[in-house]
Amino acid sequence: QVQLQQSGAELVKPGSSVKISCKASGYTFTSYDMHWIKQQPGNGLEWIGWIYPGNGNTKYNQKFNGKATLTADKSSSTAYMQLSSLTSEDSAVYFCARGEAAFDYWGQGVMVTVSS
């Protein structure tokens, strides 16, 4: 069965960076786009971007250009998202999700808290 297992919660300082992971199993990792989606407490969902692990191609929501960097390691079937220059506005739960037009499988989410 398809599973997306994300890394654990992060508490990070303002101005720093964080890298979170999403390990895929149960399907061919290189054949599907992997997306990253942000959810702030009480807020809705915001698409950050996708990576196609087969060739490393990426596409970002303009809002997250310079904030998020997506990478993938085919050997371990793991996708990564690095968030840089963190501020309180980056405190949120971040999901990875597989999909094309719809997001059919989601990771459990990673809570990132930015606090001094």
Add this chain to the structure above:
Amino acid sequence: EIVLTQSPTTIAASPGEKVTITCRASSSVSYMYWYQQKSGASPKLWIYDTSKLASGVPNRFSGSGSGTSYSLTINTMETEDAATYYCQQWSSTPPTFGGGTKLELK
């Protein structure tokens, strides 16, 4: 980007009641997707391609619409349906989500 506006923001329904959630798009979209999210959990794909139920979704749910107006309907509310529902489009990039409709049990 296309803005999706859901209504109502919150709704309370009794078991057996019919529930309809609406999603309006700022520009025409070809398909709408719906997700169910329960507290503390990840969203689950619930309806895709406007009207197709995802695997395991009870057939009391249905989706319809076209252009700029779409809806999710629950024919008879059950306790397990209490959750937040989000619509989503990807007719244009970036894909966007509605603000969510919280469905509570009355």
